[in-house]
Amino acid sequence: MMxxxxxxxxxxxxxxxxxxxxxxxxxxxxTVRAVDDVTLQVLPGDFASITGRSGSGKTTLxxxxxxxxxxxxxxxxxxxEAMSSLNDDALSFLRANRIGFVFQFASLIPTLTAQDNVxxxxxxxxxxxxxxxxxxxxxxxxxxxxxxxxxAELSGGQQTRVAxxxxxxxxxxxLLADEPTGNLxxxxxxxxxxxxxxxxxxxxxxxxxxxxxxxLAQHGTRHLVMQSGKLTENIIVxxxxxxxx
Amino acid sequence: MKQLKRASTSGIATAVLGFLIVITPIILPVCEGLLELAxxxxxxxxxxxxxxxxxxxxxxxxxxxxMITFLKNPQERRRLHHLVAMLGAATILxxxxxxxxxxxxxxxxxxxxxxxxxxxxxxxxxxGMAGSRTPSMPSSESTE
Amino acid sequence: xxxINLLTLALQNLxxxxxxxxxxxxxxxxxxxxxFAATIVLRGVQHSxxxxxxxxxxxxxxxxxxxETLAQExxxxxxxxxxxxSDVAEKKISTLSGVNQTSPQVFVETLSNASCCIGxxxxxxxDPETDFTISPWLTTHLDGKALGPFDIIVGDRILLRExxxxxxxxTDFSVVGVLEKTGMGIDRTIYxxxxxxxxxxxxxxxxxxxxxxxxxxxxxxxMVSVKPDAEILDVAELIEANLDGVNVFTATQLNQAVxxxxxxxxxxxxxxxxxxxxxxxxxxxxxxxxxxxxxxxxLGILRAMGAKRKVIFQLVMGEAGLLTGLGGxxxxxxxxxxxxxFSRLIQLRLRIPYLLPNVFEIMGISLLLLxxxxxxxxxxxxxxxxxxxxxxxxxxxxxxx
Numbered sequence: 058m059m060x061x062x063x064x065x066x067x068x069x070x071x072x073x074x075x076x077x078x079x080x081x082x083x084x085x086x087x088t089v090r091a092v093d094d095v096t097l098q099v100l101p102g103d104f105a106s107i108t109g110r111s112g113s114g115k116t117t118l119x120x121x122x123x124x125x126x127x128x129x130x131x132x133x134x135x136x137x138e139a140m141s142s143l144n145d146d147a148l149s150f151l152r153a154n155r156i157g158f159v160f161q162f163a164s165l166i167p168t169l170t171a172q173d174n175v176x177x178x179x180x181x182x183x184x185x186x187x188x189x190x191x192x193x194x195x196x197x198x199x200x201x202x203x204x205x206x207x208x209a210e211l212s213g214g215q216q217t218r219v220a221x222x223x224x225x226x227x228x229x230x231x232l233l234a235d236e237p238t239g240n241l242x243x244x245x246x247x248x249x250x251x252x253x254x255x256x257x258x259x260x261x262x263x264x265x266x267x268x269x270x271x272x273l274a275q276h277g278t279r280h281l282v283m284q285s286g287k288l289t290e291n292i293i294v295x296x297x298x299x300x301x302x
Numbered sequence: 303m304k305q306l307k308r309a310s311t312s313g314i315a316t317a318v319l320g321f322l323i324v325i326t327p328i329i330l331p332v333c334e335g336l337l338e339l340a341x342x343x344x345x346x347x348x349x350x351x352x353x354x355x356x357x358x359x360x361x362x363x364x365x366x367x368x369m370i371t372f373l374k375n376p377q378e379r380r381r382l383h384h385l386v387a388m389l390g391a392a393t394i395l396x397x398x399x400x401x402x403x404x405x406x407x408x409x410x411x412x413x414x415x416x417x418x419x420x421x422x423x424x425x426x427x428x429x430g431m432a433g434s435r436t437p438s439m440p441s442s443e444s445t446e
Numbered sequence: 447x448x449x450i451n452l453l454t455l456a457l458q459n460l461x462x463x464x465x466x467x468x469x470x471x472x473x474x475x476x477x478x479x480x481x482f483a484a485t486i487v488l489r490g491v492q493h494s495x496x497x498x499x500x501x502x503x504x505x506x507x508x509x510x511x512x513x514e515t516l517a518q519e520x521x522x523x524x525x526x527x528x529x530x531x532s533d534v535a536e537k538k539i540s541t542l543s544g545v546n547q548t549s550p551q552v553f554v555e556t557l558s559n560a561s562c563c564i565g566x567x568x569x570x571x572x573d574p575e576t577d578f579t580i581s582p583w584l585t586t587h588l589d590g591k592a593l594g595p596f597d598i599i600v601g602d603r604i605l606l607r608e609x610x611x612x613x614x615x616x617t618d619f620s621v622v623g624v625l626e627k628t629g630m631g632i633d634r635t636i637y638x639x640x641x642x643x644x645x646x647x648x649x650x651x652x653x654x655x656x657x658x659x660x661x662x663x664x665x666x667x668x669m670v671s672v673k674p675d676a677e678i679l680d681v682a683e684l685i686e687a688n689l690d691g692v693n694v695f696t697a698t699q700l701n702q703a704v705x706x707x708x709x710x711x712x713x714x715x716x717x718x719x720x721x722x723x724x725x726x727x728x729x730x731x732x733x734x735x736x737x738x739x740x741x742x743x744x745l746g747i748l749r750a751m752g753a754k755r756k757v758i759f760q761l762v763m764g765e766a767g768l769l770t771g772l773g774g775x776x777x778x779x780x781x782x783x784x785x786x787x788f789s790r791l792i793q794l795r796l797r798i799p800y801l802l803p804n805v806f807e808i809m810g811i812s813l814l815l816l817x818x819x820x821x822x823x824x825x826x827x828x829x830x831x832x833x834x835x836x837x838x839x840x841x842x843x844x845x846x847x
Binding site for chain 1: 449450451452455458459461462743744746747748749750751752753754755757838839840841843
Binding site for chain 3: 407408412413414417418420421424
C-alpha cells in the first residue's frame with residue numbers, strides 16, 4: 058500500500074544523499090566550481106526536478122548522483138552505499154541494474170533498430186533483454202509500431218521515448234534524466250512528462266529530472282534550483298511525497 | 303531508401319564486372335595464330351571463339367547491371383540478379399567446357415585470359431547470388 | 447537481430463561508415479594478400495627445388511665450358527638448349543677418385559611443329575644401363591619391365607599420355623609413362639633411351655624435315671654421383687682440374703642460380719609488403735583514434751548504461767580486430783585465387799621453378815598471416831581503446847557534445 062508524507066520522515070532512508078559535495082575543473086589558470094558545497098537528500102518515490110540557467114551545474118550534479126563523475130570533495134551515497142567505497146566495476150553494476158539514464162538528444166545507436174537499442178543495456182545487466190521484453194517496453198511508451206525502425210527514421214520525440222524505454226530495461230529503482238525534452242516541442246514535452254509522472258506515481262520510481270523549464274518542475278514532488286554551482290532552493294512542490302509501507 | 307542504395311551498388315558492380323569481362327580478351331589476348339586444316343584452309347584457333355563468346359556474355363552482364371541500377375521494383379531486381387548469377391556461371395563454364403581454350407597449358411589463352419575470365423565470372427556469380435537473396439520488402443518510412 | 451553482444455555491436459559499428467571500413471579493409475587486404483603471395487611463391491620455389499633435386503638424382507652435372515648458364519636454365523625452366531662435347535670426357539671422369547657412377551645425356555630440341563607440342567621442347571637421350579635420374583622412377587612405375595629403344599617417358603607438361611605414339615624427326619616413339627610434376631624443367635622434357643635417340647639422329651637425314659648434325663660421340667651433359675665417403679666439392683674440383691673444356695655445377699649451385707634470379711623480385715616484393723603493413727598500422731591507429739573521438743559521447747552513454755571499462759576496451763579492440771581480420775581474410779582469399787589462377791604465368795614470367803606447397807603448409811601460412819592482421823588491428827587500436835575505456839563517463843559525454 059502506498060502512503061504519502063511531506064518528505065521529512067526520518068524513517069525513510071534516502072535513495073540519494075549528498076554531503077557537502079563539490080566538483081571543480083581547471084580551465085587554464087581558472088578553477089571552475091561546477092558544483093559548490095551541495096547537501097541534498099532524495100527520498101524513495103521523490104520526483105525531483107533540478108532547474109537553473111545554462112552552466113549552473115545541474116548536469117554536473119546529476120552526473121555526480123549517477124556516479125558518472127567523482128566529486129572533488131564530499132560524499133555521495135546511493136541506496137545507502139558511499140560511492141567512494143565502490144570501485145569502477147561496482148559502479149558499473151549499480152548503473153546497469155539500479156539506475157536508469159536518459160540523456161538529451163537520446164543518443165541511440167544509429168545502426169540498431171529501436172528494439173535493439175532497447176535491448177542494449179541487457180549486455181551489461183544481469184541478464185539479456187529478450188525481443189519480447191523490449192517490444193513490451195516500447196509498447197508502454199507508445200511505439201509498438203516502430204520496433205524495426207532505425208533512429209534516423211524516428212522523430213525527436215520518438216527517439217526520446219526509445220531512450221526512456223532503454224533506461225527502464227533493467228528495472229531500475231532510480232531514473233536520472235538530463236534534459237530529455239530539451240529539443241522537443243511543447244506538446245511532445247508534455248507527453249514525455251506524462252510518462253515520467255506515470256512511472257513515479259504508478260511504479261513508485263524515484264526520478265531526478267534536469268530541465269531548463271521551471272514549469273515542468275511543478276509536476277514533480279520537489280523542485281531544486283541551481284545557481285553558479287550552489288543549490289539555492291529546495292522546495293517541496295506538491296506537499297506530498299510517496300513512500301512505500 | 304537503403305534498399306535502393308544497395309541495389310544501385312550491386313547494379314553498378316555488375317555493370318563494371320560486365321565491362322571488365324568484355325575488355326579482358328583485349329587486354330589479355332588469346333592466341334593469335336591460325337590453324338591450317340587438312341584442306342589447306344586457315345582458321346582461327348579455338349580460343350578465338352571462346353573470347354568472342356565471353357565478350358558477348360560480358361555485354362549482357364553489363365546491360366543487366368545497368369537495368370538493376372535504374373529499376374525500382376525490388377521483385378524485378380531480384381529476378382535480374384538470378385539472371386546475373388546464371389551469366390556468371392556461364393562465364394566460368396565457357397572456357398572450360400563450352401568452348402574450351404587450347405590444350406597446351408602454356409599458351410596465351412590459358413596463361414592469362416582463361417584464369418582472368420574464370421575469376422571475373424566467379425565474382426559475377428557471387429554478386430548475382432548475393433543480390434538475389436536480399437529481402438524484397440521496402441523499409442518502412444517514419445510517419446512523423 | 448537475434449543476439450546483441452560485443453561482436454554484433456562491433457559489426458554494426460563497422461557498417462556505419464561503409465566507405466571508411468572498405469578503404470581500411472582494402473589496405474589490410476592488399477598488405478596481407480601481397481605477403482601471402484610472396485611467401486607462397488618463395489615456398490613454392492623451395493618446394494620445387496627440393497622435389498626437382500631429388501628427381502635429378504645427380505650430385506654433379508658436367509656440361510661443355512661456357513654453357514653452364516644455358517644448362518641451368520634448361521634444368522630450371524625446361525628451356526631447350528643444345529650443346530655438345532666429346533664422350534671422352536665421360537670415360538675420363540669415371541676413372542677419377544670419389545666418382546661413384548656417371549651417366550651421359552644428349553640434348554635435342556624438338557621441331558617447332560612437332561605434333562605433341564606447341565613450341566620447342568626438350569628431347570633428352572639417356573642410357574638406361576647407367577642412368578640414375580629416370581631409372582628409380584622406371585623401377586617403381588614400370589615394375590622393372592625393360593624399356594624398348596623407342597619407348598619414351600614424358601614430363602608432366604608434355605601433351606602426351608601413356609599409350610600414345612608420336613613422331614620426332616621422322617621416327618615413331620610410344621609413350622610408356624608420365625613423370626610426376628616437379629615445377630622444374632623436367633616437366634617439359636621427353637626422355638628417350640640413347641639407342642632410340644641415336645637411331646633417330648641417324649635417320650633424320652632421310653626421314654625428317656631437318657637433318658640433325660650430332661655425331662655418335664657427342665654428349666650434352668654427364669650426370670655424376672659421388673661416393674658416400676667423398677666430398678662433392680672436392681670431386682668437382684678434381685674433375686675441373688683433370689679435364690679441359692668442361693664446366694661442373696652442383697645441385698646447390700643450381701639452387702643458388704634460382705635464388706639469384708629471385709632475390710631481386712622477392713626483395714622488392716617483401717620490401718613493398720613491409721611498407722604496406724606499416725602504413726596499415728599507422729592508418730588504422732589514426733582512424734581508430736578518430737573513431738573513438740567521434741563516438742566519445744556514445745561510449746560515455748554505454749558506460750552510463752553500465753558498461754565496464756573492460757567492455758569499452760573490448761568493443762574498440764574488437765572493432766579493429768574484426769576490421770583487420772575480415773580485411774586480412776579477404777586478402778588471403780583474393781591472393782589465393784589469383785595465385786592459383788595465374789601460377790603458370792607467374793612461373794614463366796619470373797622464370798622460376800614453382801610447385802604449389804602442400805595444403806597444410808598453405809593453411810599454416812594463411813593462419814599465421816591472419817593472426818598478423820589481427821595483431822596489427824589490436825596494436826593499432828590499443829591506445830584509443832585504452833584512452834576511451836579510462837575516460838570518466840561524464841567527461842566522455844561532455845566531450846562528445
